[in-house]
Amino acid sequence: MQVDQLYQEIILDHYKHPHGRGLREPYTAEAHHVNPTCGDEVTIRVDLEAGVLRDVSYDGMGCSISQASASVLHELLTGRDTDEISVVHAAFVELMSGRGQVTPDEELLGDAVAFAGVARYPARVKCALLPWMAFKDAAARAGVVVEANSGTERSEVKTA
Amino acid sequence: MTTIAIPSGMPQYEDVPRYDVQAVRADFPMLEREVNGHPMVYLDSANTSQKPRQVLDVLREHYERHNGNVARSVHTVGTEATEAYEGARAKVATFINAPSPDEVVFTKNSTEAINLVAYAFLSASVGGAASAGRGAPDERFRIGPGDEIVISEMEHHSNIVPWQLLCERTGATLRWFGITDGGRLDESNLEELVNERTKLVSLVHMSNILGTVNATARITERVRQVGALLLLDCSQSVPHLPVDVVDLDADFIAFTGHKMCGPTGIGVLWGRSELLAAMPPFLGGGSMIETVAMTGSTFAPPPARFEAGTPPIAEAVALGAAVDYLSGIGMRAIQWHEKELTAYALDALETVPGLRIFGPRVPVGRGGTISFAMEGVHPHDVGQILDAQGVEVRVGHHCARPVCVRFGVPATTRASFYLYTTTSEVDALVRGLEQVRKVFG
Ligand SMILES: Cc1ncc(COP(=O)(O)O)c(C=O)c1O
Numbered sequence: 001m002q003v004d005q006l007y008q009e010i011i012l013d014h015y016k017h018p019h020g021r022g023l024r025e026p027y028t029a030e031a032h033h034v035n036p037t038c039g040d041e042v043t044i045r046v047d048l049e050a051g052v053l054r055d056v057s058y059d060g061m062g063c064s065i066s067q068a069s070a071s072v073l074h075e076l077l078t079g080r081d082t083d084e085i086s087v088v089h090a091a092f093v094e095l096m097s098g099r100g101q102v103t104p105d106e107e108l109l110g111d112a113v114a115f116a117g118v119a120r121y122p123a124r125v126k127c128a129l130l131p132w133m134a135f136k137d138a139a140a141r142a143g144v145v146v147e148a149n150s151g152t153e154r155s156e157v158k159t160a
Numbered sequence: 161m162t163t164i165a166i167p168s169g170m171p172q173y174e175d176v177p178r179y180d181v182q183a184v185r186a187d188f189p190m191l192e193r194e195v196n197g198h199p200m201v202y203l204d205s206a207n208t209s210q211k212p213r214q215v216l217d218v219l220r221e222h223y224e225r226h227n228g229n230v231a232r233s234v235h236t237v238g239t240e241a242t243e244a245y246e247g248a249r250a251k252v253a254t255f256i257n258a259p260s261p262d263e264v265v266f267t268k269n270s271t272e273a274i275n276l277v278a279y280a281f282l283s284a285s286v287g288g289a290a291s292a293g294r295g296a297p298d299e300r301f302r303i304g305p306g307d308e309i310v311i312s313e314m315e316h317h318s319n320i321v322p323w324q325l326l327c328e329r330t331g332a333t334l335r336w337f338g339i340t341d342g343g344r345l346d347e348s349n350l351e352e353l354v355n356e357r358t359k360l361v362s363l364v365h366m367s368n369i370l371g372t373v374n375a376t377a378r379i380t381e382r383v384r385q386v387g388a389l390l391l392l393d394c395s396q397s398v399p400h401l402p403v404d405v406v407d408l409d410a411d412f413i414a415f416t417g418h419k420m421c422g423p424t425g426i427g428v429l430w431g432r433s434e435l436l437a438a439m440p441p442f443l444g445g446g447s448m449i450e451t452v453a454m455t456g457s458t459f460a461p462p463p464a465r466f467e468a469g470t471p472p473i474a475e476a477v478a479l480g481a482a483v484d485y486l487s488g489i490g491m492r493a494i495q496w497h498e499k500e501l502t503a504y505a506l507d508a509l510e511t512v513p514g515l516r517i518f519g520p521r522v523p524v525g526r527g528g529t530i531s532f533a534m535e536g537v538h539p540h541d542v543g544q545i546l547d548a549q550g551v552e553v554r555v556g557h558h559c560a561r562p563v564c565v566r567f568g569v570p571a572t573t574r575a576s577f578y579l580y581t582t583t584s585e586v587d588a589l590v591r592g593l594e595q596v597r598k599v600f601g
Contacts, residue, residue, distance in 0.1 A: 002196060003548035007541075007599055038540055038556050039570035061570060063540035064600070127540065 005117030006124065007064065014068035014111065019075050024057040029141035033134035035126055040066045044134040048142045051082045058131060065115075065124050070131035072112045077135070085139070086147040092132055096125050177493035184489065185580045187212035198550025201588045206368050206396060206529045206576030207554050208418045211482075215421055218481035222474045230473055231447055231464070245473050248480030249463070255483045256413070257404040258430055265429040265436070265463040266476050270395040271318040273414035273429035274362070276442045276466055277391055278322035281360070283440040285330050298438040300359070300389060305331035308357045310388075312337035312345060313566055314367045314374075317559040319393045323362060332359070339566050343370040343519035350382055358388040365403075365413075366396035369560040369574065370519030371502075371529035373397065380409050389435070395419060400498055400527050400578070402491040411435055417475065422482035426475035429466070436462035443468040486579075494579045498528035501577050505530055505586045512593050518567050528577035531558070534593065537600045539571040545599055546573075546592040553589070 023030075027045035034041050040062030047055040056077055058070045076092075077085050092112055095104050100120035104113040118128045136146045166172055185191050190210040193200050202210060222244065228237035230245045246261070253261040267273040284301035303309070309323050313336055327334040335353055338346040345363075354361055361383050366373045376392065383390045391412040397403055398413075399420035405413060412435070417426035431439075441448055441459050445468035450458040459465045486494065503523040509515055514535030520526040534542050543555035554574045557564045564571060575589055 003545060006544065012599070039561075039564070040538075040540075041570070063538035065540070121544070124540070124544070 006121055008114040008117060010111050010114035011064060011068045011118075014071040015064040018067060018071040020055075020057060020078065021059065021071065021074075022057060023059050024055060027055070027057065029138045031134045031137035031141060033130055033137065035062070035066070035130055038063070038127070040127060040130055042066065042070055042131045042134050044070070044131060044138045046135070046138045046142050046144075048082075048139065048144055051144075053077055053080055053082070053085060056135065058134075060131070062130070063124075063127055065118055065127040066130045069112075069115065069128045072110070072115070073131050073135060076110055076112060082139075082144050082146075085144075089132060089136065089146050093129065095119060096128050176496045177490050179489050179493050179497070179579075181497065181580065181582055185582075187214060187485075188580055189213060189216070191580060195550040195552065196548050201549075201551040201585045203551060203553050203575040203577065203581070203585065203589060205399075205578035205581070206419070206574065208424070209399065209421050209578055210580065211421055211423065212485050214485050215423070215478050215481045219423060219474055219478040222477050227474075229470055241473055244477045244480075245471070248476045248483075251480040251483045252428055253430075255487060256398065256430060257406050259406065260433055262461075262463055263430055263433050263436065265431065265466045266471055267414075267427040267429055267466075268425060268472070269418070269427035270316075270393065270414045270416040271427075273416075273427050274319055274391070274393065275322045276429050277360075277362075277412055277414075277431075277439075278326045279442050280439040281326055282329060283442075297440065300435075301439065303330050303332045303359050306357060307332040307359045308335055308355070309333070310335050310337070310354055310358055310361045310363075312363055313339045313562045314345060314370065314372065315362075315364050315560065315562070316368050316393065316395065317561070318395075319362055319364060320562070333357075337363075339370075339563065342521075343367075343372055344525070345372065345374050347378060350378065354379070354382045354386055354388065356386050358383075358386055360389045360391060362391040362393065364393045364396070366394075366400070366527050366529075367519070367560070367563070368396050368529065369531050369558040369563045369572065371526040371531070371576075372519055373401070373525050373527055375525065376408060376410070396527065396529065399486075401495040405430055417479040417482065420479075420482055421485055422479035423475045425472045426479045428479075431462075433462065436466070439465075441465050441468070445469045447471075489579060497579060498577055498581075499523055501581055501583065501586065502526065502528045502530070504583050505575070505577070505589075508586055508590050509593075512590060513597070515593065518563075518569075518572055528581070529574060530576070531572040531574045533569055533572055534596060534600075537596055539573040541600065542573045542593070542596050545596045546589070549588070549592045549595060551589055551592045 027047045030045045032043045042060030045057045056074050091108050095102050096119050098119050104116050106113050115128050118124050139146050188210045226240040228241040230242040249264045250261040253264045281301050281303050284297035285303050323334055340346045389411045392410045394413045394415045398415040412431045415428050418424040448465050448468040450460050516533045518531045539555035546553055556571050
């Protein structure tokens, strides 16, 4: 079944057993995003200090794709500095906008490579991006701009 | 399926008109296609229906043989186009038992039909050149602080937002009927809700999310008592059951062509001729005028007054063909077919573990639109897995978000049937839901 590409084991696993779910203290800033077409919601809190993301916590309700995406985001970005975050963020956005034509960098994106299949379903791309856009917003409120075009620096990032 | 013995002397099951569903399906080219390698199981007719060849042929033939503009040409093809367009109006009038074709106003869709009435209120309330025949605005359409408009929690956004806008702009108050736990209209506070301050009650006839068909007699009676007007949003009822405007005793009804085997871009506002005549124009432009001078204009009588500009001619003609098609099969027969299917589907869905139905769970006072939730699985995921098996359902809030809020869910999955739907398609849905449980179990 073609839909297996969408619902990869990794995604279902993150959905059923989310990593780092739940809103935690302390945090620097918070953002709440809604997908108006389907009503999916996510709240993201970032705890940023001295350019390092000490924690990213989240809560939300929605489909497996949006909720798994938040779990993967937590796993990928926690503990990283802001430069690395920009690179990973940009790579994920690029993957999701690629209509299935982008080959993901597994070293950089870890479990997020499982979302490559989602990019083939235009109706679901927004679901996958929801937590990432909320994260970008929360980071901006904490005074950190997550650049969209840091793809060139990708090679400098070490995997977590 | 539940069958109840009917006492002799009463109408029996065999008395019900029936038709050959497979023969009907053969009329719909779309039903032959595949989706994701499976025969398509189209369970989204409440969203938009498929179109029979008879309608598509008329659409094509109109453009190939009779294309000209309406109401403004003396030449032959212009006359043919006008006759076809006005002929469609007459067919639609007969279909809903309207006393006169002039009570049928062609619009773009239901949404525009409802907005047309809302703007009549707005224009009459701001006064000036907007008033109907240029006399004083009709009191029935004047609205302001202290006046009330009543809708329900069950409405499509198309029958909520226009009234919210109208109330915001005029200072009137918007009020609404609630929904019972069983998915019926809560009429317990009818007397208080519809009162001397009420100017209009605008109510959905059949809910596009719960499937509930509202019995309107008590409400109509109360509306008449207090001297208000009644609009019924018949977007989901006109396509699926016999609707008779005389019998319904409403003041306006709205419906939309694409849900009843017709094309997109064409809808209908039916209104009592006396009311339409009292209403100020909606859009201004060609065809809606009586005479135009630089210093001001006067307006044509209805329905032309509300059909500014070149209308969707081919679409109207094709809607006429759709009405012919539906009448040929018979609305009673279609209604009964869907009733049986709904009974079958309600029973079948009850067998799916963890499935919760929103709305009436018996096939009485409801149509063939069933919303449900699968425990622990988001509707988006349900819809996606079903689509992978060729089963096309709608997921989301169905433009009726207040209903989702009422039942405490962000979204639902909805299967909706039509004259061409079969019990084996319901079986395919149930099989698909088993697959959903496998993936997310
Ligand atoms: C009950 C109801 N009202 C109004 C509408 C609006 O119809 P349209 O989008 O064709 O204007 C719909 C369909 O979406 C509906 O189901």
